[in-house]
Amino acid sequence: MRNKTGVPLLFEVSSPGRRGYRLPDLDVPEVPLEELIPSQFQRQQEPKLPEVSELEVVRHFTQLSRLNHGVDVGFYPLGSCTMKYNPRVNEDAAALPGFSAIHPYQPEETVQGALKLMYDLGSYLAELAGLHAATLQPAAGAHGELTGLWIMKAYHEANGEGHRNEVIVPDTAHGTNPASAMMADYKVVEVPSDERGGVDVEALKKLLGPNTAGLMLTNPNTLGLFDENICTIAELVHDAGGLLYYDGANANAIMGIARPGDTGFDIVHFNLHKTFSTPHGGGGPGAGPIVVSEKLAPFLPWPVVDKEGDKYVLKKPEKSIGRVKSFYGNFSVLVKAYAYIRSHGPDGLRQVSEAAVINANYLMHHLKELYHLPYDRYCKHEFVLSGKLQKQNHGVRTLDIAKRLLDYGIHAPTVYFPLTVDEAIMIEPTETETKETLDEFISVMRKIADEAEADPEMLHSAPHVTPVGRLDEARAARQPILRWRG
Amino acid sequence: MRYIPMTEQDRQAMLASMGISSVDELFSDIPEHLRMSEKLNLPPALSEAELMRHMRELAGANVNLTETVSFMGGGVYDHLIPSIVKHLISRGEFLTAYTPYQAEISQGVLQSIFEYQTMIAELTGMDAANASMYDGATALAEAALMACNASRRDVVVLPENLHPEWKEVCEIYLSNQDVQIKYLPYDEETGTINHTVLRELNPKELACVVVQQPNFFGLIEDVDPISEFIHEGGGLLVMAVDPISLGLLKSPGEYGADIVVGDGQSLGNPMSFGGPSLGFFATTDKLVRRMPGRIVGETVDGDGRRGFVLTLQTREQHIRREKATSNICSNQALNALAATIYLSALGKEGFREVAYQCVQKAAYLKKKIAEETPFKVKFSAPSFREFVVTGDVDWEEINRKLLDEGFLGGLPLNRFGLPNDVLFAVTEARTKAEIDRLVELLGGMSR
Numbered sequence: 001m002r003n004k005t006g007v008p009l010l011f012e013v014s015s016p017g018r019r020g021y022r023l024p025d026l027d028v029p030e031v032p033l034e035e036l037i038p039s040q041f042q043r044q045q046e047p048k049l050p051e052v053s054e055l056e057v058v059r060h061f062t063q064l065s066r067l068n069h070g071v072d073v074g075f076y077p078l079g080s081c082t083m084k085y086n087p088r089v090n091e092d093a094a095a096l097p098g099f100s101a102i103h104p105y106q107p108e109e110t111v112q113g114a115l116k117l118m119y120d121l122g123s124y125l126a127e128l129a130g131l132h133a134a135t136l137q138p139a140a141g142a143h144g145e146l147t148g149l150w151i152m153k154a155y156h157e158a159n160g161e162g163h164r165n166e167v168i169v170p171d172t173a174h175g176t177n178p179a180s181a182m183m184a185d186y187k188v189v190e191v192p193s194d195e196r197g198g199v200d201v202e203a204l205k206k207l208l209g210p211n212t213a214g215l216m217l218t219n220p221n222t223l224g225l226f227d228e229n230i231c232t233i234a235e236l237v238h239d240a241g242g243l244l245y246y247d248g249a250n251a252n253a254i255m256g257i258a259r260p261g262d263t264g265f266d267i268v269h270f271n272l273h274k275t276f277s278t279p280h281g282g283g284g285p286g287a288g289p290i291v292v293s294e295k296l297a298p299f300l301p302w303p304v305v306d307k308e309g310d311k312y313v314l315k316k317p318e319k320s321i322g323r324v325k326s327f328y329g330n331f332s333v334l335v336k337a338y339a340y341i342r343s344h345g346p347d348g349l350r351q352v353s354e355a356a357v358i359n360a361n362y363l364m365h366h367l368k369e370l371y372h373l374p375y376d377r378y379c380k381h382e383f384v385l386s387g388k389l390q391k392q393n394h395g396v397r398t399l400d401i402a403k404r405l406l407d408y409g410i411h412a413p414t415v416y417f418p419l420t421v422d423e424a425i426m427i428e429p430t431e432t433e434t435k436e437t438l439d440e441f442i443s444v445m446r447k448i449a450d451e452a453e454a455d456p457e458m459l460h461s462a463p464h465v466t467p468v469g470r471l472d473e474a475r476a477a478r479q480p481i482l483r484w485r486g
Numbered sequence: 487m488r489y490i491p492m493t494e495q496d497r498q499a500m501l502a503s504m505g506i507s508s509v510d511e512l513f514s515d516i517p518e519h520l521r522m523s524e525k526l527n528l529p530p531a532l533s534e535a536e537l538m539r540h541m542r543e544l545a546g547a548n549v550n551l552t553e554t555v556s557f558m559g560g561g562v563y564d565h566l567i568p569s570i571v572k573h574l575i576s577r578g579e580f581l582t583a584y585t586p587y588q589a590e591i592s593q594g595v596l597q598s599i600f601e602y603q604t605m606i607a608e609l610t611g612m613d614a615a616n617a618s619m620y621d622g623a624t625a626l627a628e629a630a631l632m633a634c635n636a637s638r639r640d641v642v643v644l645p646e647n648l649h650p651e652w653k654e655v656c657e658i659y660l661s662n663q664d665v666q667i668k669y670l671p672y673d674e675e676t677g678t679i680n681h682t683v684l685r686e687l688n689p690k691e692l693a694c695v696v697v698q699q700p701n702f703f704g705l706i707e708d709v710d711p712i713s714e715f716i717h718e719g720g721g722l723l724v725m726a727v728d729p730i731s732l733g734l735l736k737s738p739g740e741y742g743a744d745i746v747v748g749d750g751q752s753l754g755n756p757m758s759f760g761g762p763s764l765g766f767f768a769t770t771d772k773l774v775r776r777m778p779g780r781i782v783g784e785t786v787d788g789d790g791r792r793g794f795v796l797t798l799q800t801r802e803q804h805i806r807r808e809k810a811t812s813n814i815c816s817n818q819a820l821n822a823l824a825a826t827i828y829l830s831a832l833g834k835e836g837f838r839e840v841a842y843q844c845v846q847k848a849a850y851l852k853k854k855i856a857e858e859t860p861f862k863v864k865f866s867a868p869s870f871r872e873f874v875v876t877g878d879v880d881w882e883e884i885n886r887k888l889l890d891e892g893f894l895g896g897l898p899l900n901r902f903g904l905p906n907d908v909l910f911a912v913t914e915a916r917t918k919a920e921i922d923r924l925v926e927l928l929g930g931m932s933r
Binding site for chain 2: 050174341
């Protein structure tokens, strides 16, 4: 099954003089380079780029692609990542020259279609969140969080409350929440979860005070649970003078069902690469637009798209916090998310969330007899199991279970997160998988539970049929080799 | 819905197997008054054919640069992109994968990032690079923060001739961490950093000096004296570089830079109204553990087979939470893959030739504008593929006229407070005929 050597690096097959692309001949009169760029500004050492033919490049990357799992290849129940199908027609739309071959500094009158798309997408996201105004500029979820926190800070400062320097984050939060708060120079205060998996309200009461800037909450949270006390939480935070930030990483559960704005959230970010199906691309590009309430709209980053008569224009909000990235955001990602929303309409988006929640509950219901379920209540789009029974009884860890899944052609769930669950296994099936795929997953998880009992050693050394075996991560970190040196 | 395979029969069977009768039961934990009773106010669903008709209509309302000849730059450039780039990045195994957390089934993405890191390290002349950041501007802001952490100082020097949008992005990142920014003026004659003013600063206070090369005006900075000055005081040299220019220009490594960033749009990524692109980020071995973002490293499996993994993860948010080097979680993997394929196809000679053609073609336009139009080239320093032209005219008005002739003119700098100036960019994609025609049109447009 396994190749002995794998795919060589392109640098290793390079042959001097070979080229994979030919430029048109230079057709202007040539001037000696020295006259244009004095020699002290020219590089002495040439970069060692590979020298290969076009076919070699095609084969190389095709071979590499075959070593990779993707949604197109098989089931990908990676919790909190919403690995749903990425519709190909959305790629076609984004590739239209009217979207892909436009320059960000073209005169506004020559990009009215792009601005209209952005304006409408902003209003759709505001409608989904139950809020007022949007910025599409943030490049990813974590970037949206940071932008939201900067807005929070600017708002408090404008109200003469710049002393509010604490952001409260649940112990189940994504790592980006506390890291974003740190980037915005906030002190991070962690609130524990209660026995139902939600925010511990009594603990929250003790943490709130005159220094509270806000609370960051994912709802449904990373356990896949909707916080039943959300109204009380919102009231408490607002009474303390704080703002409520909604991490929309898990919005796939709530479209057309409940809106964060109606619950009292002031700032919401959406991960367009999760809920709105834009491809993850092996780690990006994503997009992390945020929507805010009316009182926060003047603080949005600039430029925002506005409509004047029948013209779309770029504008600077009155008290704008500034610019969080170049230009207007990851535009082609925005095009794909827009196309996704237009393909579904209001009924379709609600069906997405219903099906995502049914699929997750179905898996949870059938897996809880095999693996420990720490919070046995209805989940939303995802749920978290614990591998602690397998660990206690057979010495098999969640990592072993995850690696064994790879042998069955299934991507592992998110593991060891959230940190509050011992040996966590976080599973998110999404709405685009068939019942047959879910049933197959249940049966594979049953097989692995059996294997844990019968042959724990085999699981310790899994995976067995992947292109490479378990890799030595400690060695990679201890003696870092971060590039080819020849 | 066409992307949801659940039939009514599936739905009933699944609910029944859980012992419930209605999907509403699954939402019973949401307080009743929060559950939406009305439909979302969104337009109705479109079929694939209807969607594409609508999208073509929206796209058609934009002037696109496959039909209009562009001389606009300012951070986004119309370079040639080999056809194979789009074909290879469209492979579902790359396109529909997540961050490579499960290395054993993610070797494709991991190895391509390792190759990308190698290429960026080669271009910049640095020891190591990360797997990419959101864009050049955010990469620079993170580089400045990293310099503050590494030097334990909190004053960052930015040049006035840095891209104005990058300045703004740095301002928001740095001011929110109480880092002070000092701006360094440029010489009005040359357009490059004024070294006399630099020398008046106390280098022992400075976390870093940032140099953009070529600078926002397209001009080549003399970096050696700046490098010497900042390093004598124990601060860091941060360079923001144009990757195409590195085909010819002295590399940041050769200048002794400590951190190097830049925007990778021009490496095989379409303009796409300014995004997504990628921010590259490279540094020295000494500073590598302070770097933000994902990093891929080489290792072996149990049989000694070479493989690649995400590494040095103890810097990152999912492990360190509020003590991480940055909050960044994603990288621009698909754009970095496009850059890797682009650089592979161009190869050593092709890449140099792109830079060479840019220099020659830009120089040709520059000379012709100076000789055959009433406008003047503003700055005297040598330039790469962009240069500023000045004239007492309304450049936006001129651009409107050029558009009628099928040209997108240079970038009017009035939006950045320079009302008489315009920034022209010439890439290898422009032809002599296009340049000649532009000059002819400009010649007829003074006053």
